[in-house]
Structure formats: structure tokens, C-alpha cells
Amino acid sequence: MELDILDEGHYRIIKIIGDLDASSSIKLDDAIQQAVNLAKLHLLFDCTSLNYISSPGIGVFTSRIEDAEEGGVKMVMFGMTEKVKNVFKILGLDQLLPIVGTREEAKREIDDLHNQD
Amino acid sequence: MTYTTRISCDKANLKLVRDFVSDVLKGYSIPDTEVNLVVVAVDEVCSNLIIHAHNCNDQESIDIEISHNKSTFVFEIIDRGSVFDISRYDAPSIDKIIKNKKMGGIGLILVKKIMDKIQIEQNGGRNICRLYKTLSLPS
Numbered sequence: 489m490e491l492d493i494l495d496e497g498h499y500r501i502i503k504i505i506g507d508l509d510a511s512s513s514i515k516l517d518d519a520i521q522q523a524v525n526l527a528k529l530h531l532l533f534d535c536t537s538l539n540y541i542s543s544p545g546i547g548v549f550t551s552r553i554e555d556a557e558e559g560g561v562k563m564v565m566f567g568m569t570e571k572v573k574n575v576f577k578i579l580g581l582d583q584l585l586p587i588v589g590t591r592e593e594a595k596r597e598i599d600d601l602h603n604q605d
Numbered sequence: 606m607t608y609t610t611r612i613s614c615d616k617a618n619l620k621l622v623r624d625f626v627s628d629v630l631k632g633y634s635i636p637d638t639e640v641n642l643v644v645v646a647v648d649e650v651c652s653n654l655i656i657h658a659h660n661c662n663d664q665e666s667i668d669i670e671i672s673h674n675k676s677t678f679v680f681e682i683i684d685r686g687s688v689f690d691i692s693r694y695d696a697p698s699i700d701k702i703i704k705n706k707k708m709g710g711i712g713l714i715l716v717k718k719i720m721d722k723i724q725i726e727q728n729g730g731r732n733i734c735r736l737y738k739t740l741s742l743p744s
Binding site for chain 1: 656708719
């Protein structure tokens with residue numbers, strides 16, 4: 489699994505490439521923790537190249553939802569394949585973590601969430 | 606027809622487990638989304654065993670067997686580590702996991718939600734975790 493991290497204005501875009509499982513999730517966890525601690529940039533997860541996710545990968549997101557909320561950091565995911573989205577859906581996480589189609593939709597979602605605060 | 610594979614208890618081998626399950630099921634033209642969910646469930650059980658029952662000791666191994674009767678597939682995960690009865694595990698809610706900022710517990714929720722039936726059997730020093738799932742075979 490590889491990460492490609494790009495800062496654009498007040499967004500940090502983290503592109504996840506490959507399989508997110510027990511052997512690779514720690515790398516993403518470090519990246520999210522760093523961004524949440526920084527508390528300056530909202531997080532967009534580019535899932536267009538995320539081929540597979542299992543519970544350690546999902547746990548990386550669930551374990552940071554509260555910290556992100558407390559730090560005012562919004563998290564939105566975009567570009568997920570149906571098979572990956574299905575794993576989030578089966579857990580009901582699609583109701584707790586916004587999942588949208590494109591990067592532009594993700595930015596709009598973050599701005600909407602930010603304006604609601 | 607029974608399909609079998611053996612992996613050593615190294616987390617890096619989870620990819621081999623996924624490829625094995627995926628390749629077998631794709632041979633039956635089962636839709637990708639269904640295949641992926643079953644792959645996740647088998648991966649979760651193997652991951653749990655590798656980490657918690659075998660402490661990632663690559664000198665130890667896990668066997669995986671896949672068989673089916675019509676559209677009902679049986680996935681057997683066999684090892685000789687300490688037994689953990691997933692079928693009796695009372696999984697926490699996802700809300701509780703988020704509130705407690707936990708990473709663990711999600712895998713077992715997934716296995717229970719994805720699979721139709723889970724059986725644990727101990728037989729001659731072997732632990733067999735048997736997962737059942739009825740899948741969509743093309744007519």
C-alpha cells in the first residue's frame with residue numbers, strides 16, 4: 489500500500505493506493521494522526537486506487553473520527569469502488585463518514601460540513 | 606471439489622489468502638462485490654489467528670479449505686493455535702468502537718455480518734473455524 493499526500497488550500501488529499509489490511513494500515517494511521525494533530529487542514533481520502541480494505545484499515549478511520557471532530561478536522565472519502573464501499577456500508581459507516589464520488593464533490597462536502605459548524 | 610492452501614503465520618501472507626479465495630470464487634462467476642465480502646471475512650479470521658493465536662510466528666501455519674454444495678460454500682480455516690470461539694463472541698456496536706477510539710472488534714463484526722453461519726470445532730488438537738455462505742451462482 490502506498491500513500492500519495494498533497495496539500496491544496498485548506499485540504500489535505502491522501503490518496504490510498506493498493507490494499508489496506510493488517511500489514512499496511514499503520515502507515516495510513518500515522519498520516520491521519522499527523523494531520524488530525526495539526527488541526528489545520530481538512531482531510532480528503534482519494535480511494536480511486538484503493539483496491540481492498542479489511543478491518544485494520546477501517547479501524548484507522550473509526551479510531552480517528554472523534555479526535556478529528558474535536559480538532560475541527562472534517563474527513564470525507566471519495567472515488568471508492570463499489571466493492572470497497574460495500575464493506576463500509578455493511579458496517580453502517582457510510583452514515584458516519586461521508587463517501588462521495590469525486591474530488592470536487594468531496595471539497596464541497598467538506599465546505600458544507602464546515603459551514604454547518 | 607475441494608480447494609486447499611496453506612500459509613505460514615505472517616501478516617504479509619494475508620494477500621495470498623485473499624488471492625486464493627478470490628480465484629476460487631471467480632472460477633464460479635460469482636459477482637465481484639459478493640466475492641470481495643467473502644474474501645474480507647476469510648481474511649479477518651486468518652488475520653485474527655495469525656496475530657492473536659500465533660503471534661505472527663512464521664514457523665506455524667494455517668490451512669484453508671473451500672468446498673461447496675450447490676450455491677452454499679464452506680470455508681474452513683484450520684490451525685493448531687489457542688482456540689477463540691468467534692461464534693460466541695458478543696461483538697460491540699460500531700458506535701461504541703468509534704466512541705472508545707478503538708481499532709479492534711471491527712473484524713469480528715464483519716465476519717458475523719457477512720457470513721450466514723459460523724461453526725467452531727476442536728478435533729484432535731486442530732481448531733476448525735467453518736464459515737458458511739450461500740452465493741449467487743449464474744443460472
